[in-house]
Amino acid sequence: MLSHGWRRFLLLVVAGALAGLSIPPLFIVPTLFVAFPIWVWCLDGAERKSGLRRLFGPAFSIGFAFGWGYFTVAFHWLGAAFFVDGGVMIALMPFAILALAALIALFWGAASALAHLLWSHGSWRILTLATFVTIAEWARGHVLTGFPFDLLGYALTPNDEMMQITSVIGIYGLTFVAALLAMTPALIWPADNRPLSRRLLPIFLALGVIAAQLGYGYNRLAGTTATPRQDVSxxxxxxxxxxxxxxxxxxxxxxxxxxxxxxxxxxxxxxxxxxxxxxxxxxxxxxxxxxxxxxxxxxxxxxxxxxxxxxxxxxxxxxxxxxxxxxxxxxxxxxxxxxxxxxxxxxxxxxxxxxxxxxxxxxxxxxxxxxxxxxxxxxxxxxxxxxxxxxxxxxxxxxxxxxxxxxxxxxxxxxxxxxxxxxxxxxxxxxxxxxxxxxxxxxxxxxxxxxxxxxxxxxxxxxxxxxxxxxxxxxxxxxxxxxxxxxxxxxLASTVFSQVRYWPLLIVLGAGLLVSVAVSRGGRKRRTR
Structure with a gap:
């Protein structure tokens, strides 16, 4: 539980802004692993409300605040367009960026609220939040014509090697991976009588996944030959x-x-x-x-x-x-x-x-x-x-x-x-x-x-x-x-992604939802005994 009210809101805005430093071309990727656990821990302590406030209450404001900070940093460069006309447009620029970031942050607010409905207090809770964050990212890339700038997965494409995994799972698939990996440090706390080695294990597994991503990319680059066309100059x-x-x-x-x-x-x-x-x-x-x-x-x-x-x-x-x-x-x-x-x-x-x-x-x-x-x-x-x-x-x-x-x-x-x-x-x-x-x-x-x-x-x-x-x-x-x-x-011959598109991701997200429902119901039954 990390504070309440405006202090929690401000903490999450700052954490989201910190996570925003992972976007291209900044690629300060470690900020994800520092910021996303704060979102998880705040949901751990989020008050449960009834009625509409169950959806638009504390859990929603937690995700909204985090997203507002993230998207303000991620989209700040759009303000450069206001300098083209100058004058009053420059004065409007910060308000326009904050308003756009707030609008897009609604998607992450909804993800946070829906995840909290199925929240548990074990390791599975990061799967629940990563699933809904990925769904939210998909939605903002498609709803009302879509605005898919700075999807979370781009943070894990800072070099040629790490880009190659998108030939298999696409950028939305990598968004799910990025969200899930970034939340693994949240499993360190609370301790729940677990030894430190067990609490640190998910972090080492996350680092292993990133190492595997690098290895796959290195092998693909080394094993693929690009041949220039001779009929087009x-x-x-x-x-x-x-x-x-x-x-x-x-x-x-x-x-x-x-x-x-x-x-x-x-x-x-x-x-x-x-x-x-x-x-x-x-x-x-x-x-x-x-x-x-x-x-x-x-x-x-x-x-x-x-x-x-x-x-x-x-x-x-x-x-x-x-x-x-x-x-x-x-x-x-x-x-x-x-x-x-x-x-x-x-x-x-x-x-x-x-x-x-x-x-x-x-x-x-x-x-x-x-x-x-x-x-x-x-x-x-x-x-x-x-x-x-x-x-x-x-x-x-x-x-x-x-x-x-x-x-x-x-x-x-x-x-x-x-x-x-x-x-x-x-x-x-x-x-x-x-x-x-x-x-x-x-x-x-x-x-x-x-x-x-x-x-x-x-x-x-x-x-x-x-x-x-x-x-x-x-x-x-x-x-x-x-x-x-x-x-x-x-x-090249067709990539895996070009053949199957996002069907595997939809299956993974569906499985994530089913697991989240099952774990959440199991936890409620244990609490009522």
Whole structure:
């Protein structure tokens, strides 16, 4: 039992914030093993209430407080976007971050309350809490479009070796493992007349699991060969376009000049420019204007591209009806432009960022003067996720993902038909924070899960390519205006995760619930005797 009332609440907020230091790219992993036992011990002493307070009482506030601290640290980098507009937005920034963290912390509050309903005072109680925390993490990654940044499992992916286990159990499976392992120090206390060696045993078992994870990753990296494709040669441009925040300041002629210069630049004496490139890639928001605003853009692109080459460009796309009238909301799109200057295919982003690209409950928030961050008259339209698998002439099929669509583990689209993943993004909103590095790390884990190369073109960084094991094979420095030539690797044979997805995890979570119910009922029967 660790205090009550506001003191307990404050203690848990601090403990959650400490656990938040385990997120990418900080990876101060030991903080998990210090912080999570405090959550367990506080639930040990949580008062049992009746009625609705049984669900929304002390146990809920314990999980909510811990989550509020964790998510405030985990999401603090989102505040960097408020500095783009400046002024009153900077003053609103801390309140917005605290409000978002509180909203997401509701999931952990619910997990804590439900776990307390089945609480026992033996070793099984950490299984109960780990099960409900994993369910809560799954829920926040899917409910109301989902927000799966900083899932708990990412804390156990600080290096290439430890990432490899996600090819088997996925990031949600690793979230369950991380939660369970982080709670093992809670079994040291209360002693319950157990010898110290027995109380320390779970900690040594947890360390053994982490050692096994490292060993598996080392063997997988050592035993797998990545083979570059010879039919695809890509040039990724990192153009540092900052007009994405204010379309009114965009000069289409100057931006096209910059993009064409970077695209055809020679980076060394042997560089042939675009002569041997099959795909030129411009990142999300590289063209912060509709192509109709600068009709000569397509002609200039056509003159630059060699025969057979294709430009894949992040740009807005407007729907048109007969008579050249615009129709509906614009899309945040990836446009495929051939060497004749024709848009031969497109993918429209289907998983939009709430408050970033569309405004939930728009009528209500609009009255308060709140609008989405990314420019667009009435928000952006939702595209068709089935079109993520792009099948262009004379090129292998690939999976097109725009910005944070890469975060949704197990829900990327038709991965079976794709040969590699192309992710275009604009993280310039968060320059100067850990956001771009965190987003990039999440993307690398998707490559490991699916066994496919990841090609990532970012406006201001991080631009890189990986092999199917998530190892970075080529990269540009953040905030470097340059171009990078890469080749995706041949995809691996299907990973265990790509075949079974999260069915094994669902079985484990179901078993965890059954065990928790059985142990809880057994404890109640013993207490009533």
């Amino acid at each position: 890509m040039r990724l441009v990192q153009p540092m376009v900052y007009e994405h925040a204010d379309w009114g300041s965009a000069d289409p002629v100057a931006l096209i000049d910059r993009l064409l210069m970077l695209s055809d630049m020679r980076m060394n004496p042997e560089d042939q420019g675009l002569a041997d490139i099959t795909h030129l890639v411009w990142p999300e928001s590289s063209l912060p204007f509709f192509l109709s605003a600068y009709p000569d853009a397509l002609a200039r692109i056509a003159r630059m591209l060699p025969d057979g080459a294709m430009l894949l460009a992040g740009a807005p796309r407007q729907q048109y009806e007969p008579g050249d009238a615009t129709s509906g909301q614009p899309f945040n799109s990836l446009l495929a432009i051939d060497n004749n200057g024709e848009v031969v295919a497109s993918y429209d982003k289907s998983h939009l960022v709430p408050f970033g690209e569309f405004l939930p409950f728009q009528e209500f928030f609009g009255r308060l003067g709140i609008k989405q961050f990314v420019p667009g008259a009435e928000g952006w339209g939702h595209g068709d996720a089935r079109r993520r698998l792009m099948n262009l002439p004379n090129t292998p099929k690939f999976l097109a993902l725009i910005c944070y669509e890469i975060l949704f583990s197990g829900d990327l689209g038709d991965t079976a038909g794709a040969q590699y993943i192309l992710n275009i993004t604009n993280d310039a909103w968060f320059d100067g924070s850990i956001g771009p590095a965190q987003h990039a790390h999440h993307a690398r884990v998707r490559a490991v899960e699916e066994g496919m190369s990841l090609i990532r073109a970012a406006n201001s960084g991080l631009t890189f390519s990986t092999d199917p094991l998530g190892r970075i094979t080529a990269e540009l420095a953040p905030l470097q205006m340059a171009a990078l030539d890469v080749r995706p690797d041949q995809r």
